[in-house]
Amino acid sequence: MDRIDAMRAFVSVVTEGSFSRAAELLQLSPQLVSKYVSQLEDKLNVRLLNRTTRRVNLTEAGMQYLQHAQQILASIDEMDQQLGGLHQNPKGTLRISAPVSFSIKHLAPLLAEFQKQYPLIDLDLQLNDRKVDVVDEGFDVVLRIGELKSSSLVAKHVAPVRVILCASPDYLKQHGTPTCPEDLKHHRYLHYSYMEMDDRESIFPWLRSKNIEKSGAFQSNNGDVLIEAAIAGAGIALQPTFIAGEAIRKGQLVPVLLDFEPKVMGLYALYAHRKLLASKVRCFVDFLDGYFGAPPYWDAFVDTSAIVQD
Template structure:
């Protein structure tokens, strides 16, 4: 007997997630129903597809081979459905997005109303956290991430450059002086990201020469917004992406230093699981963010040059 489509779907979700409960949640069914469907599939095929213990669940050798074929079958079916359905032309459905907390609140949130207005058939589920989420395991469609991306099976789309700046308040610089070269930072109070007492800040000059400077100070935090507040209070020099400090620099509340030694830049990226067919809702979201932030993001406009000694 040919296995039913819902049996195949249940088996694939269980094998991918390693959990009957998680597979049931993603498919909107009960755990007992998923278990019965997988057992029925095994009975139809006359082979055990899953190793089951009290602590783990994994495909058997036959199950791994069958899983690969089933994934291709389901992907082909999804692509065929998309090509002939309304979904191909109009992005719609629930879109699950993860983003860094500070950037999400400070910049991404302001872009979301325009996205939802443009695509009224999309329901947006946002997760703002600095935790590195596993898109595949946790079922997220796309994530916004900052920095250099580790090699993975995810596809990355560059959305905007992320310029980093070293900056301090005018009162701090008046009291402690303006650093002229990166090594001068060893004599300054530096507000560092993380919990380490000492950190290394990296710079490069116009000739491409790199510099790594061990810096330290009296305050460390794992959040850029907090470091910005401490810099505004005159407690030291901090180095952050410009999207944290653009408004403060334009208003003169913070002054960039060492601009002749621009810190190595990172990028703002959208990442999503690899698929032969990118869903319209993910494509729409990624294209929209690239349009809003772009190669010259608004937070970098009219940032004043560094104060000269």
């Protein structure tokens, strides 16, 4: 027996005055309505209704139960209406975790447009380049860049991410332009500290520790800092084009070893797998789809066909 269905059948019998009219209202057979009420009485071990051939009357226990049942059903109906409203007009707080540099350079306009379309959704954006736990840390959506390992999370591909090596023209003029991976051992490498050697080698299979200059090492957990250091002539940086693209377009940086450019990674939206996904999450994930273009607009900064290496 479904307790809510039985409770609704009992209240309908009382308000309609008969089993037949209650059955018509609920679009059930009179026999099923009678069965629901009888099962409810058996469950409670008390008689709720006195039945005659012409009418039904509440017992004292039935009068008490009716008041509570009406309150419970009203609360359930109100909740259903509110949740239905959330589906039609998504609202609530959407907690998002996203990479620092990508968010600063490319996410703010998207979020502004998203809130114009969904003004009832509040945004809580947390910037962090480390790998966060979607469920344990209470995020609705996590934007992550890289090659994803299998997990119970749903991964929505948002945009391709190119990663290239680049350096300033002055640095290359002084130290020479590498033409093969082995040449990197003669150059200073600007290391992104959140990228482990294993991860780096999965992106650039030919980039081995023996090929990297160790003296005067420069590392940071922020890609923008590394790009600024590269512009200043500190060495060669390995960074995604969504960070380096503008400096390349301005001629402040020059891509190197383009013939060895690795396979493209991806920007993904991760969220917990749920059969009934919250509307605020679904709206945001759908809004991301195709927003950055194909190819993404930041790659328009990198016209590799116009680049001539020394």
